[in-house]
Amino acid sequence: MASQEIENLASALARLPGLGPRSARRAVLWLLKRRETALDQLLGAMAEVRDKLVECPTCGNIDTRAPCGICADHRRDPRAICVVEDVSDLWALDRAKLFTGKYHVLGGRLSALDGVRPEDLTIGALLERVGQGGVDEVVLAMNATLEGQTTAHYLAERLEEFPVRVTQLAHGLPVGGELDYLDEGTLAQALRARRPVG
Numbered sequence: 746m747a748s749q750e751i752e753n754l755a756s757a758l759a760r761l762p763g764l765g766p767r768s769a770r771r772a773v774l775w776l777l778k779r780r781e782t783a784l785d786q787l788l789g790a791m792a793e794v795r796d797k798l799v800e801c802p803t804c805g806n807i808d809t810r811a812p813c814g815i816c817a818d819h820r821r822d823p824r825a826i827c828v829v830e831d832v833s834d835l836w837a838l839d840r841a842k843l844f845t846g847k848y849h850v851l852g853g854r855l856s857a858l859d860g861v862r863p864e865d866l867t868i869g870a871l872l873e874r875v876g877q878g879g880v881d882e883v884v885l886a887m888n889a890t891l892e893g894q895t896t897a898h899y900l901a902e903r904l905e906e907f908p909v910r911v912t913q914l915a916h917g918l919p920v921g922g923e924l925d926y927l928d929e930g931t932l933a934q935a936l937r938a939r940r941p942v943g
């Protein structure tokens with residue numbers, strides 16, 4: 746039996762996505778055996794991120810500075826905004842390195858079942874960004890789920906009043922597919938073949 750402290754660490758790690766109790770225990774043991782080379786390093790990196798963590802006031806990305814690295818990057822095209830459900834989708838798309846514009850994180854998806862309404866997402870902030878002008882294209886990069894597509898349709902309607910081209914990721918995304926789980930080639934293909942909404 747491990748001590749209570751070790752058990753606490755294992756149960757905290759077991760809550761991480763992709764880790765269950767068994768893998769968490771193995772990770773704990775692995776860390777305990779490498780106190781100086783791995784445990785201290787992990788603690789340092791976590792503390793640093795925790796202290797500096799901020800949500801970008803413009804796009805909703807999570808970074809260690811505000812505005813985030815993407816919003817602050819002047820080489821990126823501010824005339825194209827790619828709208829995603831979550832930060833994990835932003836990171837997945839950005840790993841594919843094909844989209845050269847800026848992003849907007851909604852903070853979820855519309856869901857009648859979970860009671861998520863438009864005002865629960867950052868839709869107002871998105872419309873404000875587009876309304877300020879200087880935006881030519883809004884790419885709707887919702888997940889290929891029913892709720893993701895409902896959200897995309899809702900956004901496309903709300904964006905009709907602005908003089909922008911609204912596009913969405915090409916079909917060919919697996920139905921029910923979450924962007925975060927797609928390989929970069931598939932994502933890049935969906936982005937390259939994006940088409941107008943409607």
Ligand SMILES: [Zn+2]
Pocket residue numbers: 801802803804805806812813814815816817
């Ligand atoms: Zn940002």
